[in-house]
């Protein structure tokens with residue numbers, strides 16, 4: 595049975611866990627291939643896949659998320675297992691730690707069968723910020739080889755009979771929903787701009803517009819990101835800005851003002867663009883670290899449903 599183990603590991607700790615898993619499964623008679631997510635190839639020819647990621651603020655590195663996203667269809671056809679590395683204490687060896695929201699959503703997308711959290715490693719000489727600050731109090735290697743091998747032993751028993759898990763589609767991820775939110779955001783921005791310009795002096799109107807646009811996009815993206823499976827903060831923020839800029843060019847410059855002068859004004863255009871981008875990206879970042887709300891708190895209609 596051919597098994598691919600792949601990982602996203604900015605500082606090598608998670609790669610070490612993947613290698614221990616690989617050695618243990620190899621010793622148990624499986625044909626194991628180890629490959630970092632950065633190598634970016636597909637999963638053709640493999641009968642099962644293990645995907646691991648280091649946790650940074652509750653999130654996996656972009657390269658391993660990209661690997662999962664690009665291979666959703668293929669991963670849905672084989673048994674898939676996820677593992678995370680993170681806690682800088684012995685909590686992962688003492689108890690089962692559930693996947694973070696972001697990792698749980700990725701698991702649902704590909705129908706991953708199970709997830710395991712292992713202790714992490716933080717180099718005392720870490721150079722980058724904020725790792726350098728964290729290392730002053732939390733440096734150490736909490737990867738527990740016995741714990742890692744024990745999970746590999748469980749997998750070795752399960753894998754030969756394992757079937758793909760049940761995948762879930764997330765309506766909240768749809769392009770239509772993303773563009774719909776962007777258009778609503780643009781409508782708020784345009785209505786505020788035109789409304790304020792008609793009742794207040796130019797300077798006051800532009801300052802009030804910048805403040806209110808920022809608040810409007812915090813509220814809008816708060817709602818957007820709260821639905822399970824919503825897109826990542828950065829692409830969402832880029833889409834919002836792109837749609838607002840396009841509609842400004844088409845409607846405000848093309849129809850309302852009949853002039854492209856608004857694009858020459860930092861206060862009318864470029865500052866609000868920068869603020870709405872920052873408001874969306876920051877709100878998305880905050881929401882992605884929150885625990886997932888209970889079913890009764892979700893927005894109606896945004897619920898995920900199992901893939902047929």
Ligand SMILES: Cc1cc2nc3c(=O)[nH]c(=O)nc-3n(C[C@H](O)[C@H](O)[C@H](O)COP(=O)(O)O)c2cc1C
Pocket residue numbers: 602603604605606607608609648649650651652653679680681682713714715716723724725728
């Ligand atoms: C800035 C920063 C944020 C972190 N955030 C988390 C976290 O949210 N949850 C967690 O369990 N561990 C967290 N950790 C610990 C890392 O996941 C741990 O160091 C991990 O082993 C790093 O893996 P790598 O060496 O493969 O990059 C964080 C570490 C750093 C430096």
